[in-house]
Amino acid sequence: MKKISLVASTTFEQIVPVCKISCIDVRKKSNYTLLHFANSINLNIHLFGERLFEFPPAIQPISIVYSEEQEGVLSEFLDNLIARGYLLEYCIKWVDICEELKEELLNRNLVVEGDLYHIIFAPNPSLVQHIDYIEKELVERENNINAVPELSVLDLGCGSSRDLVYLLKSRSKVQWKGYGIDMLEFCLARSRVLSIRANVTQHLSLYYLEISKDGTFQELERTKDIENSKLYKKLLFDMETEDKKEAFCQSQPCKNFFETCANKLPKTYNLIINIRFINKAFLPSINPMLSPGGFVFISTFAIGSDLPTFSKPKSNHCVDVGELYCFFSVLGYKIVLDVIETIEDGRPVNTFIAQKPFTLSNN
Numbered sequence: 001m002k003k004i005s006l007v008a009s010t011t012f013e014q015i016v017p018v019c020k021i022s023c024i025d026v027r028k029k030s031n032y033t034l035l036h037f038a039n040s041i042n043l044n045i046h047l048f049g050e051r052l053f054e055f056p057p058a059i060q061p062i063s064i065v066y067s068e069e070q071e072g073v074l075s076e077f078l079d080n081l082i083a084r085g086y087l088l089e090y091c092i093k094w095v096d097i098c099e100e101l102k103e104e105l106l107n108r109n110l111v112v113e114g115d116l117y118h119i120i121f122a123p124n125p126s127l128v129q130h131i132d133y134i135e136k137e138l139v140e141r142e143n144n145i146n147a148v149p150e151l152s153v154l155d156l157g158c159g160s161s162r163d164l165v166y167l168l169k170s171r172s173k174v175q176w177k178g179y180g181i182d183m184l185e186f187c188l189a190r191s192r193v194l195s196i197r198a199n200v201t202q203h204l205s206l207y208y209l210e211i212s213k214d215g216t217f218q219e220l221e222r223t224k225d226i227e228n229s230k231l232y233k234k235l236l237f238d239m240e241t242e243d244k245k246e247a248f249c250q251s252q253p254c255k256n257f258f259e260t261c262a263n264k265l266p267k268t269y270n271l272i273i274n275i276r277f278i279n280k281a282f283l284p285s286i287n288p289m290l291s292p293g294g295f296v297f298i299s300t301f302a303i304g305s306d307l308p309t310f311s312k313p314k315s316n317h318c319v320d321v322g323e324l325y326c327f328f329s330v331l332g333y334k335i336v337l338d339v340i341e342t343i344e345d346g347r348p349v350n351t352f353i354a355q356k357p358f359t360l361s362n363n
């Protein structure tokens with residue numbers, strides 16, 4: 001780990017390599033708002049555990065930005081990161097930079113002013129790789145009259161909604177409207193807070209439902225008063241700026257930040273995604289829920305004689321090699337991608353993209 005101090009004499013050549021690494025900026029929000037690296041998130045050091053899902057994968061190098069008065073608490077934080085396998089590239093004490101350097105970095109979008117959220121977590125890489133193609137196909141056929149066409153995406157087992165937030169925030173030619181379903185309230189709490197941070201909460205609807213063995217959405221009894229839970233308060237507390245809290249209260253009243261009624265879900269979607277979770281009993285329900293020409297994107301654990309074995313998830317939550325291909329080919333879907341990939345811990349996943357036919361005769 002290289003230690004650096006940003007001071008008035010720091011030069012452009014010294015700072016550019018630093019700007020390119022994803023960065024966790026643990027300075028006070030007010031300092032971050034004044035100026036920060038474009039490739040960074042602002043983190044309250046005490047919320048490290050709760051916000052790990054927003055970090056890049058541990059195999060990717062990261063940097064830390066801190067201010068002088070934080071030196072005392074920094075070493076425990078760094079030890080924690082190293083213990084979790086993170087590769088720390090730079091540890092940067094932000095003291096000052098001169099005005100000319102600031103202007104040059106601002107012009108090149110290497111630093112930014114304001115309380116902005118930048119995505120440094122990694123959405124599903126195949127989704128990132130193929131989303132241009134999916135959007136192009138969908139928009140061409142949609143006859144959409146809006147300047148920025150609106151498309152809908154349903155995420156089955158959305159977890160913290162990183163893939164949804166990526167779609168809602170980062171796509172400029174399309175406005176996605178996201179629907180996330182998960183059976184864990186704390187996942188939905190994280191999803192909601194992430195969407196507020198990323199300023200996309202008005203485009204995200206969350207549903208507390210179980211995708212059940214009979215292939216339907218099962219409504220669930222709420223078990224936790226999640227809005228009053230320690231976790232949620234901690235996550236909200238981190239959003240120091242009042243305007244964000246206010247926007248949150250206006251867009252989705254705190255008392256009802258996810259839906260529990262399956263009937264409120266739209267009947268069809270342009271894209272259905274299912275990442276690192278599958279309930280195979282639900283596969284037949286996907287077809288009627290996709291609009292003509294819509295896409296299914298599945299990236300989930302796979303079993304096959306040539307593939308490495310693993311203990312979790314159990315085999316009934318995995319697909320056999322070729323199973324998705326067979327299932328959707330029979331329905332007349334155009335298979336766009338069907339590959340076996342390996343995730344960071346070595347487990348194999350089948351990443352599969354297919355497009356529903358446009359005409360009923362192909363169905």
Ligand SMILES: C[S@@+](CC[C@H](N)C(=O)[O-])C[C@H]1O[C@@H](n2cnc3c(N)ncnc32)[C@H](O)[C@@H]1O
Nearest residue numbers: 157158159182183184187209210211275276277
């Ligand atoms: C491994 S996580 C993946 C989360 C997310 N898709 C991602 O890739 O980051 C699996 C998610 O599926 C949810 N889940 C598991 N079984 C479910 C079910 N039967 N109904 C709804 N959600 C479920 C879990 O709560 C968890 O959030």
